[in-house]
Structure formats: structure tokens, C-alpha cells
Amino acid sequence: MVTIKDIAKVAGVSPSTVSRVVSNHPRISKETSQKVKRIMEEMGYHPNVMAKSLVSKTTQTLAIVLPRPAEELFQDFFFGELLRGILAQSTRAGYDMLLTAATSPHDESETVSRLVFGRRVDGIILLSSRVNDPLIDMLDKHKFPTVLIGRTEDHPNILSVDNNNEQAAYDATMHLIVQGHERIGFVSGPPTLTVAQDRMQGYQRALRETGLPFRSEWVVEGEFLQQSGYRAMSFLMGLPERPSGLVVIDDVVGFGVLRGLTELGYKVPDDLSLVSFNNIALSELAQPPISSIDIGTYQLGYTASQILIRLIQEENAHQTRMIIPHRLIVRESSIHTVAKRS
Amino acid sequence: MVTIKDIAKVAGVSPSTVSRVVSNHPRISKETSQKVKRIMEEMGYHPNVMAKSLVSKTTQTLAIVLPRPAEELFQDFFFGELLRGILAQSTRAGYDMLLTAATSPHDESETVSRLVFGRRVDGIILLSSRVNDPLIDMLDKHKFPTVLIGRTEDHPNILSVDNNNEQAAYDATMHLIVQGHERIGFVSGPPTLTVAQDRMQGYQRALRETGLPFRSEWVVEGEFLQQSGYRAMSFLMGLPERPSGLVVIDDVVGFGVLRGLTELGYKVPDDLSLVSFNNIALSELAQPPISSIDIGTYQLGYTASQILIRLIQEENAHQTRMIIPHRLIVRESSIHTVAKRS
DNA sequence: CTGAAAGCGCTTACAG
DNA sequence: CTGAAAGCGCTTACAG
Numbered sequence: 001m002v003t004i005k006d007i008a009k010v011a012g013v014s015p016s017t018v019s020r021v022v023s024n025h026p027r028i029s030k031e032t033s034q035k036v037k038r039i040m041e042e043m044g045y046h047p048n049v050m051a052k053s054l055v056s057k058t059t060q061t062l063a064i065v066l067p068r069p070a071e072e073l074f075q076d077f078f079f080g081e082l083l084r085g086i087l088a089q090s091t092r093a094g095y096d097m098l099l100t101a102a103t104s105p106h107d108e109s110e111t112v113s114r115l116v117f118g119r120r121v122d123g124i125i126l127l128s129s130r131v132n133d134p135l136i137d138m139l140d141k142h143k144f145p146t147v148l149i150g151r152t153e154d155h156p157n158i159l160s161v162d163n164n165n166e167q168a169a170y171d172a173t174m175h176l177i178v179q180g181h182e183r184i185g186f187v188s189g190p191p192t193l194t195v196a197q198d199r200m201q202g203y204q205r206a207l208r209e210t211g212l213p214f215r216s217e218w219v220v221e222g223e224f225l226q227q228s229g230y231r232a233m234s235f236l237m238g239l240p241e242r243p244s245g246l247v248v249i250d251d252v253v254g255f256g257v258l259r260g261l262t263e264l265g266y267k268v269p270d271d272l273s274l275v276s277f278n279n280i281a282l283s284e285l286a287q288p289p290i291s292s293i294d295i296g297t298y299q300l301g302y303t304a305s306q307i308l309i310r311l312i313q314e315e316n317a318h319q320t321r322m323i324i325p326h327r328l329i330v331r332e333s334s335i336h337t338v339a340k341r342s
Numbered sequence: 343m344v345t346i347k348d349i350a351k352v353a354g355v356s357p358s359t360v361s362r363v364v365s366n367h368p369r370i371s372k373e374t375s376q377k378v379k380r381i382m383e384e385m386g387y388h389p390n391v392m393a394k395s396l397v398s399k400t401t402q403t404l405a406i407v408l409p410r411p412a413e414e415l416f417q418d419f420f421f422g423e424l425l426r427g428i429l430a431q432s433t434r435a436g437y438d439m440l441l442t443a444a445t446s447p448h449d450e451s452e453t454v455s456r457l458v459f460g461r462r463v464d465g466i467i468l469l470s471s472r473v474n475d476p477l478i479d480m481l482d483k484h485k486f487p488t489v490l491i492g493r494t495e496d497h498p499n500i501l502s503v504d505n506n507n508e509q510a511a512y513d514a515t516m517h518l519i520v521q522g523h524e525r526i527g528f529v530s531g532p533p534t535l536t537v538a539q540d541r542m543q544g545y546q547r548a549l550r551e552t553g554l555p556f557r558s559e560w561v562v563e564g565e566f567l568q569q570s571g572y573r574a575m576s577f578l579m580g581l582p583e584r585p586s587g588l589v590v591i592d593d594v595v596g597f598g599v600l601r602g603l604t605e606l607g608y609k610v611p612d613d614l615s616l617v618s619f620n621n622i623a624l625s626e627l628a629q630p631p632i633s634s635i636d637i638g639t640y641q642l643g644y645t646a647s648q649i650l651i652r653l654i655q656e657e658n659a660h661q662t663r664m665i666i667p668h669r670l671i672v673r674e675s676s677i678h679t680v681a682k683r684s
Numbered sequence: 685c686t687g688a689a690a691g692c693g694c695t696t697a698c699a700g
Numbered sequence: 701c702t703g704a705a706a707g708c709g710c711t712t713a714c715a716g
Contacts, residue, residue: 014703046459050396051693087443099439101429117388255627285597287629393709
């Protein structure tokens with residue numbers, strides 16, 4: 001391992017000077033700087049990251065904390081896209097990313113404590129947004145730089161990046177209404193998640209504003225899993241009065257819905273129209289392709305990383321809540337093709 | 343920040359003693375240990391990770407290096423599953439994971455150099471396996487603990503975890519042959535990837551052993567993208583003599599194949615049977631569900647992390663190459679259901 | 685069983 | 701523009 005001292009010795013200068021050259025200190029002569037840089041190159045010098053961060057009290061590292069049952073998240077296919085956004089921005093800003101998946105709740109706070117109090121990372125990106133999350137409580141209390149992808153009511157000071165999920169669900173529902181549907185159902189996710197609550201609100205508002213009926217039996221709650229969508233269908237399609245349009249919380253669930261309908265012998269969109277959320281890459285490959293609300297997954301990650309780094313570097317948040325725009329991608333699942341219509 | 347000195351002062355012992363208590367040094371009296379531990383608890387002491395690793399010259403951290411065009415990999419839906427395996431094992435062993443995505447080739451070696459020579463991590467997990475990879479050359483030359491998920495001929499000393507892709511492709515092909523197919527095609531990926539080469543070998547061996555014809559026009563190379571599969575179909579189905587069975591390099595490509603066939607008006611498996619690789623979660627949700635070779639993605643990641651950590655801790659590799667078993671999951675895309683047959 | 689001292693590799697006022 | 705010195709928070713022979 002070649003250190004700053006080794007370079008100093010060879011270059012005939014002091015370690016302080018080498019350090020200044022490395023950090024591009026302004027008051028270093030051109031010659032000295034060039035000579036030292038040449039020697040660093042020749043000797044293959046690389047600064048010891050640990051030593052540097054010990055004195056600078058900064059690690060140039062952020063941690064991504066995955067929700068506890070990581071399985072669920074990894075099933076969410078937009079996770080890769082989210083990660084891609086986070087990585088793109090943090091790499092650009094010169095930050096490394098630490099990935100953490102806790103197994104148990106106790107484990108989770110244990111792990112995060114270690115990272116936070118052990119000064120292992122400069123900031124934390126939370127991907128979960130459970131209500132009354134003790135983790136957020138802790139981070140907030142210690143004023144540790146944190147950004148939440150999602151929404152929290154309880155902690156107005158915590159940075160967050162989210163979609164306007166209420167509006168997104170409103171848009172999805174309105175799209176079905178514009179297509180002429182009057183009986184619209186909602187296949188939701190875990191009701192404790194804010195995202196599910198928000199989308200439920202938007203769905204209901206669209207019905208209310210257009211004077212269409214809201215029927216509690218047309219709302220099915222479940223998980224972010226295809227099985228949920230699958231099961232929802234055997235229930236919904238068994239009702240005496242069935243919806244003709246469906247808003248679905250997630251594309252993967254949408255896949256399950258599609259499979260359920262196919263097995264029951266129904267055709268999409270002829271018997272039932274479908275709009276879901278997240279616009280994962282495979283949505284357009286479904287049979288038929290699924291209409292989906294694109295939530296700007298990449299931008300969600302990119303922005304989260306960006307505002308967290310800004311907070312770390314400037315110590316004051318310009319804006320604690322960022323909203324990423326969404327847009328509806330219309331595909332065959334919610335619109336009759338001209339050919340089929342005629 | 344409460345340090346070891348603060349604890350020492352309050353406990354009335356030396357910093358050395360506190361340090362020994364933290365690391366459970368055997369020759370420390372029960373009383374001292376208990377008192378110090380109590381005070382640490384009270385004062386909320388957390389060891390500074392950076393200081394520790396500066397002196398111990400170990401970081402308890404591994405880096406995952408994503409292949410250059412991260413987009414491609416993230417499209418591969420089994421990436422999440424792989425990561426899950428890696429994280430499960432490394433968390434268990436007390437290692438943190440650093441995630442790195444380089445943008446350019448120059449960037450990549452720059453980033454990895456920084457991590458390796460800056461003593462930022464103790465080991466590296468490579469997810470790419472390009473031929474003649476300068477990164478592997480570099481890591482091998484410096485004997486830096488590295489594990490490759492995939493295969494390399496050039497570096498027999500580098501740890502690697504892989505499937506027997508030749509055999510897997512052989513099995514997939516034989517499955518189609520057993521179903522009675524005599525004209526079998528292969529939709530492959532980028533021919534420079536070892537995985538594509540290996541699977542091609544297995545495909546050919548199955549044909550050879552059963553005396554079936556190999557036709558170069560029945561082999562289409564492409565990317566790990568659904569578009570590749572889609573395009574392959576317009577070509578293959580336009581041939582005067584078409585295959586009746588198809589081995590497809592990846593499930594996502596398989597989705598594209600399915601879409602292409604549907605648009606062209608063909609039915610799977612009646613007009614064409616299909617087997618692909620990786621068994622991503624959505625394979626069973628395709629219409630029809632896709633038969634796929636499960637490559638044990640989770641185990642691939644888990645094992646990679648495991649043997650790397652063993653190498654780091656024991657300094658000698660028991661076995662440089664590990665093979666994860668695969669198995670064929672038969673679904674509707676390659677087998678006529680009884681109902682349909684009758 | 686415990687402490688004083690040196691050191692890991694770097695940075696940064698302070699002095700010149 | 702440059703150097704000597706102190707220090708970041710920890711560990712670990714060495715001595716007792």
C-alpha cells in the first residue's frame with residue numbers, strides 16, 4: 001500500500017503538501033503539484049478512504065434501506081428502475097451506495113443504528129413508508145439526513161419524494177369513465193400503506209365527482225402480488241352485479257387479474273377494462289398490453305438521491321416534499337381497438 | 343458523538359480497556375466488562391466504523407459491480423432475486439454491500455480502483471462476464487478477493503459461481519425433442535457472452551445426439567430484450583421451413599417471442615412450443631405460461647457471497663468454481679394440455 | 685487483568 | 701507556497 005508519506009519522501013516534500021495536492025488546494029505551486037501528481041501516478045497512489053473519512057467526518061456514502069420483508073419489494077419489478085435512478089445521481093455526485101436489508105424489525109433498527117451512529121454513512125434513503133415507523137422516528141429525532149420515497153404525515157421535517165397518488169388514481173379512474181364505464185372497481189394493496197390509501201381516495205373522488213356509485217364489494221384489498229389479482233377476480237366476477245372497469249394498484253397485480261379473467265373465460269377489454277399502476281417494462285407485453293400509470297420510477301430514485309445529497313452538503317432543505325409527475329399510458333387493456341370495434 | 347475515551351473517563355478505566363470490552367477480549371474481568379457495557383448502553387456508544395477499519399485494515403464491506411450498461415441488467419428481472427441472495431448471506435456474515443454502477447468503461451476501472459486500492463471494500467462480486475474483461479485482469483493481477491457470477495476461461499484462479507449452462511440448454515432442447523419436435527430453433531442473446539455460447543453448445547449437442555438437423559437459419563442472435571424475441575419471430579416464421587419448437591435464451595426474450603407469435607396469428611404451444619431460461623416470477627403469468635429453466639438465481643447470489651467471504655477470512659479457496667444446479671419447470675408453452683389434446 | 689504509548693493514513697489550523 | 705505538529709477514534713503489542 002503506497003501512502004501519502006511514501007509519495008512525500010520520493011517527491012521531497014512534506015505529507016501535508018501531498019495531501020494538499022490531492023485535494024487541489026489552491027495555494028500550491030504549479031511545479032510542486034505537477035511533480036507530486038506525476039509521482040502519485042508512477043507509484044500508483046490511491047487515497048485511503050477510511051483515513052480520509054475519519055478526519056473529515058464524512059463518508060461520501062448513502063445507505064438504501066430496503067423494507068423489512070425484502071421479498072415483497074424485490075417482487076416489485078420497478079425496484080430495479082428505482083435503484084437505477086438512485087445510482088445514476090449518487091454516482092454523479094460522487095457518493096457510494098450501501099444496500100441494507102434487515103431481516104427482523106429489531107434487526108432493522110440495529111443495523112440502521114450501526115450505520116448512523118457508527119458514522120458509516122452520511123445519509124439514508126428509505127424505501128418503505130409504513131405508518132408509525134419507529135425507524136423514521138429515530139432518524140428524525142437525531143436529525144439524521146434522511147429521504148423517504150413515499151409519504152409520511154407524522155414527520156413534516158423528513159424529506160420525501162412521492163407521486164401525487166390521489167391524483168394518479170383519479171386520472172386512471174376518469175380514463176375508464178371517459179371510456180363509458182359506469183361500474184368501476186378497485187383492486188388495492190395492503191390498506192396500511194399510504195400509497196394504497198392515497199389511490200383509494202383518488203378513485204373515490206372520481207366516482208363522486210361524476211356521480212357514479214361506489215360499492216364496497218367492488219373494492220378488494222390484498223398484496224402487491226399477482227396472486228392477489230388472481231384471487232380478486234374469482235370474487236369480483238362472482239358478484240351478481242359486476243364492474244365493467246377496474247383500477248388495479250400495481251402492474252404485477254394486473255398480471256394476476258388478467259390471468260384470473262382469462263381462466264374464467266372473460267376477455268379484456270371487452271368484458272372488463274383495466275388500468276393499473278407503475279408501468280413496469282412487461283406491462284406492454286401482457287396479453288392484451290396493460291394500460292398503466294407511469295409514476296416516473298427512475299426520476300423518483302434520482303430525485304431522492306439528489307435532494308438528500310443537497311441536504312447533506314448545504315445543511316438546509318429547500319423543500320421537504322417533492323412530487324414526481326405521473327402520466328397515463330393507454331394500451332389495449334382499457335380501450336377497444338378500432339378493428340375490434342367495427 | 344460519544345467515543346471510547348468518553349466511556350473510559352466515566353468508567354474510570356483506560357481507553358484500551360474499553361476497546362477490549364467492545365471486542366470481547368478474553369482477559370477482561372467480568373466486573374469491568376459489565377460496568378463498561380452498562381455505561382456504553384447508558385451513553386449510547388457506537389463504535390466508529392471508519393476508525394476501526396483504519397487500524398484493522400478490513401472494512402467488512404463487499405462491492406457489487408454492476409455491468410456497464412446497467413440498463414440491460416436491470417431489465418433482467420432476475421437481478422432482484424440475485425441481489426436478495428447476495429444480501430441474505432452477506433448480512434448474515436456481518437458484511438455490508440456497496441453497490442456500484444459505472445457509466446463508461448474508463449469510469450468502471452476508475453471506480454473499482456478507488457474501491458480496491460482505497461481499501462474501501464474487502465472483496466468484489468462481479469455480475470458481468472465479458473470475454474477479456476480488463477477489470478478481471480486487474481483484480482486477478484492484484485490478487486484482490488473477487489468472485490464472478492458467471493464463467494471465465496482466462497482466469498482459473500478467480501472464484502466463480504455459475505450454472506452448467508451447456509447442460510441446461512441440452513435439457514431444454516431434449517424436453518422439446520421428447521415432446522416429438524424434430525425442427526428446433528434457438529433464439530439466443532449477444533454471442534460474445536459466455537452464457538450464450540454455453541447454451542448454444544448444449545442446444546447443438548442435443549440435436550447431434552438425437553440425429554436431428556441443425557440449421558443456422560433457425561438460430562437468431564440478439565439482446566436480452568423482449569424486442570429481440572419479437573423480431574426473431576418475424577424472421578423465423580417467414581422461413582419456408584419453420585421450426586416447431588424453440589429454445590429461448592431468457593424469459594423476457596420469451597415474452598417478446600410470445601407477443602410476436604400472437605401478432606402473427608400463431609398459437610403456443612400448438613403452432614410452436616417454447617422453453618426459455620431463468621424462470622422469472624412472471625413466466626408463469628404469460629399467456630400461455632412459459633416453460634423455463636430455473637437457474638437457482640437466489641442460490642447463485644447466496645453462494646457467490648458465501649465463497650467470497652470464506653476466501654477473505656480464510657485466505658485460501660477450497661474450490662474456485664461452483665456450479666448451481668438448474669431444473670426445468672414445465673408449463674403450458676411446451677406441452678399440450680390433456681384437455682386441448684382431446 | 686489493565687494501562688501507556690505508538691500507530692493506522694489522512695487533514696488542517698498555525699506558523700513562517 | 702510549504703512544513704511540523706496535533707488529532708480524527710480506534711487497536712494492539714509491550715510491560716507490569
